[in-house]
Amino acid sequence: MLRRALYRQVKVSAPASTANLGPGFDVFGLALDAYSDEVELVLDSSSDGSNTTNTGSLTIEVGGSSMSTEHIPDAVEHNSAGLALLSMMNAYNIRDRIRVRINKGIPAGYGLGSSAASAVAAVKALDAMYGLGLDDLTLLRHAAQGEIASAGTVHYDNVAASLLGGFVIVRQEPLYAVKVEPPDDLLLCVATPKVDVPKGKTGVARSVLPDKVQLRQMVSNVANASMLVAGFLMKDTRLIADAMMRDVIVEPARMHLIPAYASVKRAALDAGALAVTISGAGPSILIIADARSGDIKDVVEAVDDAYSREGIDCYVKACKVADGASIHR
Missing domain, CATH: 3.30.70.890 (GHMP kinase, C-terminal domain)
Structure with a gap:
C-alpha cells in the first residue's frame, strides 16, 4: 500500500553531538547545543504517489556556512540525509517526489556529529510528514544508514545523541539506547x-x-x-x-x-x-x-x-x- 503524506512540508532541527567521551568508543554520545542542522522536507507539487522510490524521487539542496557545507555532497546516494531517507522510503513504500533542504549549522567533518544530525532531522521529518508513528529505535536504525556516507559504516552513538538528546548509551546488537540526563553543574x-x-x-x-x-x-x-x-x-x-x-x-x-x-x-x-x-x-x-x-x-x-x-x-x-x-x- 502506498503511503500518503499528511503534510506537504515539515521542518526538523537536530543538535550537534560528541561521541565516545573517552573510553566509550561507539557506545557513548552527548548532545550539544553549540550547533544544529535543520532539514526541511517539501512534497513536490507534481507528486501523485505513483513514482518509484529511487534516487530520482529525492532532490537535495544544501545550504549553510562554508565550514558546514564544504565536502557535503548533494547526490542522494552519497548524502547522509539522503541515504537515511531512502532507507525509510523503501521500508514504508513511500514513492512521492520530495525536495530535501538541508541547512547546515554544524561544521562538517570536525567530529561534532554533522552527518548524524542531518540524518536524524531527515528521518524525524519523514516520520512526521507521513504520520508513521515510528519508535525511537526504528528511527535510529534508519538514521544510522546515513553514517555510511561519511564513515563508511553504520554506527549509532551520534545519531542516538542527536535524536534523543542528553547523554546516551547505545548497544548496537541487539540495538538499544538509553538516555540519561546530565548533572546541573x-x-x-x-x-x-x-x-x-x-x-x-x-x-x-x-x-x-x-x-x-x-x-x-x-x-x-x-x-x-x-x-x-x-x-x-x-x-x-x-x-x-x-x-x-x-x-x-x-x-x-x-x-x-x-x-x-x-x-x-x-x-x-x-x-x-x-x-x-x-x-x-x-x-x-x-x-x-x-x-x-x-x-x-x-x-x-x-x-x-x-x-x-x-x-x-x-x-x-x-x-x-x-x-x-x-x-x-
Missing part, C-alpha cells in the same frame, strides 16, 4: 580548529585504531566507561571527568591526528577544566568543567590562546547538553 566547551579536513576523515580516524588490544587495556576501558555512566547517574561531574580522561585505547591511537592536541589539552586543564578529550573522530575537542571550578570563560580564553600560539585559528564555544531533535511545522 556540568559545563562544556567545544573547540574546533579551522584546519583542512580530508575527505573520508572518519574512515582515516578509524583506520589507525588497533585491531587487537591487551586484556588489561580492555579491563581499564570497561571500568572507566562504567564509572562514567555512574557519574551521569549519580550527577557527579567530577567522576564523569575523571573517567573521561582515562581512555587507554582510542585517544592514544588518534591524538597524533589532532592539531596541537597536547598543548591545548594542557592549557585547558591549567585554566580549570576537569577533562579534555577528542570529540568523536576529531579534530574538535570536548572540554568539561563544573560550576565549582570557576567560570568556563577562563577555559575558553585559555584554549583560544593555546591555538593562537600554535598558529591555528579556531572556534571555541561554551555550550550545554542539548535536547533531542524537534519538529517545526
Whole structure:
C-alpha cells in the first residue's frame, strides 16, 4: 500500500553531538547545543504517489556556512540525509517526489556529529510528514544508514545523541539506547580548529585504531566507561571527568591526528577544566568543567590562546547538553 503524506512540508532541527567521551568508543554520545542542522522536507507539487522510490524521487539542496557545507555532497546516494531517507522510503513504500533542504549549522567533518544530525532531522521529518508513528529505535536504525556516507559504516552513538538528546548509551546488537540526563553543574566547551579536513576523515580516524588490544587495556576501558555512566547517574561531574580522561585505547591511537592536541589539552586543564578529550573522530575537542571550578570563560580564553600560539585559528564555544531533535511545522 502506498503511503500518503499528511503534510506537504515539515521542518526538523537536530543538535550537534560528541561521541565516545573517552573510553566509550561507539557506545557513548552527548548532545550539544553549540550547533544544529535543520532539514526541511517539501512534497513536490507534481507528486501523485505513483513514482518509484529511487534516487530520482529525492532532490537535495544544501545550504549553510562554508565550514558546514564544504565536502557535503548533494547526490542522494552519497548524502547522509539522503541515504537515511531512502532507507525509510523503501521500508514504508513511500514513492512521492520530495525536495530535501538541508541547512547546515554544524561544521562538517570536525567530529561534532554533522552527518548524524542531518540524518536524524531527515528521518524525524519523514516520520512526521507521513504520520508513521515510528519508535525511537526504528528511527535510529534508519538514521544510522546515513553514517555510511561519511564513515563508511553504520554506527549509532551520534545519531542516538542527536535524536534523543542528553547523554546516551547505545548497544548496537541487539540495538538499544538509553538516555540519561546530565548533572546541573556540568559545563562544556567545544573547540574546533579551522584546519583542512580530508575527505573520508572518519574512515582515516578509524583506520589507525588497533585491531587487537591487551586484556588489561580492555579491563581499564570497561571500568572507566562504567564509572562514567555512574557519574551521569549519580550527577557527579567530577567522576564523569575523571573517567573521561582515562581512555587507554582510542585517544592514544588518534591524538597524533589532532592539531596541537597536547598543548591545548594542557592549557585547558591549567585554566580549570576537569577533562579534555577528542570529540568523536576529531579534530574538535570536548572540554568539561563544573560550576565549582570557576567560570568556563577562563577555559575558553585559555584554549583560544593555546591555538593562537600554535598558529591555528579556531572556534571555541561554551555550550550545554542539548535536547533531542524537534519538529517545526
